[in-house]
Amino acid sequence: MVKLTEDSSYSLKGAFPQFLKQTDEKKITVKYILSKLREKYSFSNYTKFSFTDIGAGESAVTSPIIEFLRRNVNLEAHLIEPSSLMKILKKRCGPNVDYIWAGMEDKPLPKSDFILMAHAIQYVKDRRSFAKSLENALNSNGKILVVGTHSESDDLRLKRELKYEEKIKKKEKPRENLFEYLEKEGFKVTREYVESKIDINNALKMNKDGEGILAFYYHKPFSEISKEEILRFKKVAEKYAPKGKLTKRLQFIWVES
Secondary structure, three states: OOOOOOOOOHHHHOHHHHHHHOEOHHHHHHHHHHHHHHHHOOHHHOOOEEEEEEOOOOOOOHHHHHHHHHHHOOEEEEEEOOOOOHHHHHHHHOOOOEEEOOOOOOOOOOOEEEEEEEOOHHHOOOHHHHHHHHHHHEEEEEEEEEEEEOOOOHHHHHHHHHHHHHHHHHHHOOHHHHHHHHHHOOOEEEEEEEEEEEEOHHHHHOOHHHHHHHHHHHOOOHHHOOHHHHHHHHHHHHHHOOOOEEEEEEEEEEEEO
16 A cells, blocks of 8 residues: 655645535534444444544544444444554544554454444555455454445546546546455445535635645645646536535445355
8 A cells, every 4th residue: 555655645734624624524424324333233242342444544534433432332443544644643532542553455454343444445456355354354243334435426527527537547446346355255235325515615716725625636735736727626616516515425335244
């Protein structure tokens, strides 16, 4: 896995937090996951519950999940993050957590009852090998949840037209292979879809929060975005978000034994 450096982790400088301010994605994702954890697990049956978050980022989704699990079960948490976002992660999730500063393919995954991968699967290089690692890490009756963006989401369509298309295609195309392998190994794979909204009006107005949105979509610091790229963003945004609200279709893929 390619590790991010301090410089390339532009979310540390504000792009990702600024992006989160403009979307209800975090709220929707956390609400969905917590409701499913209540539905799928009987926590009273566990003397210890092991949770692993692969690509935990700066804890936007991770932290509320840990708080919920700590209230309901004796929790053992493992947070995997290869970038310098680990510094923020440690501050927000606190002590008594196993922080693994490494790529998801660098070490054997911890034995787990629940494994979460939110917007991280696209970074896996050897999907067959990683699927085997997931299989080996899962405890009896354990579950895996992979969160991503549907390939036909307006969010991704906008990115494709911003010359980000080649990267997305490379990441999206092989994704199903991992799940096909797990299905062949006897796992049940189910998919659910939920829509979220991204307010890109600030990007169209070019205020401070708008700079963060542009940095997020172009995947580079705002200072490196040209005037031509800004104009292109506005033109493409009019196509997919005529009222300044962009629809993002989230997919939640469950893998269960």
